[in-house]
Amino acid sequence: MSGGWNTIESDALQGVFTYLLDNLGVKDVQFEELLSLDPDALAQLYPVYGVIFLFKFPTDTPYHAGDKPLDGTFDEDASERLFFAAQTIQNACGTQALLSVLLNKTPDGTTPPDETINIGPTLTDFRDFTMALPPEYRGEALSNSELIRDVHNSFARSSPFADETQRQAGDEGEDAFHFVAYTAVNGTLYELDGLQRAPISHGPCGGPGQEGGEAGFPARVMEVLQRRVARYDAAEIRFNLLAMVRDLRVRAREIGDPEMLAREERKRRDWQFENALRRHNFVGFAGEVLKGVVAAKLKEGGGAYETWVEQGKQKMLKRAEERKKGAGGGGGGDVEMAG
16 A cells, blocks of 8 residues: 555456546546557547556666656646646556546537546546646645545455565566556647656647547557657567547447447446456455365365375475566566556
């Protein structure tokens, strides 16, 4: 935990982020995972409000290039006209990144409806209150929001154990991961990263609703992400890219596609089930299963119990050795949203 904010693991983030926003009162928004940096894959999800990018935080190289970011330019004055908050809490970088897109997509009377989101009364009040503050105080306001924190924590995995020896992400020998947001605001592509001192401008860009073209959001943001990924070693594959898009069930109803609607409804049910499993504590169930297996082995006799225990030990030793050999490789299991 960090200041009362629990760590959310990065598995099944489409469903986690979609229902996190739903629980905050946001209407008609969902997340879709992108498996490539192909602009066409993003354009097909039109309208797109922005993207959230998860990457390994570079603990062994500079995160800044002196007074400039590694790519793009700092827009020191942008915080006066768009929502940008300094990150003041460790375990909420994912939630902060999605809010960085969301709170810049509110209706302003000039933006096309396809590029705006109904964020609901709770987040509207939060945005109205914080926009008068500088970025560092917006970060503090976010960290002190009980409602946003409670909704965030509701998607953390249930754990009956408190491991006092567990090292935090960023400690020596541990990889740290971080989320940042990219979205178009007033014709400019912005990178919104609470660990940077200001929003980073990546130049002119059409709105996220634009479906294509060299200056459209899909092409421009993928160009920036390709350069970012290229700065890593070729063996590093631990990246995740999520697009914030309009609820695809809305599109299915608009175009009269019953198969698409059924598919999207089934996806929502799967996400709800996965999110419910996150909150459930299976220790009691696992204990009862283990007791049943032990009783069966003891009843079997003839050294079956002892043989079973020895086989288990050997399997664990083999797995530990395999993990030790593969410790330096990229990819694999889930990482935590602890940036």
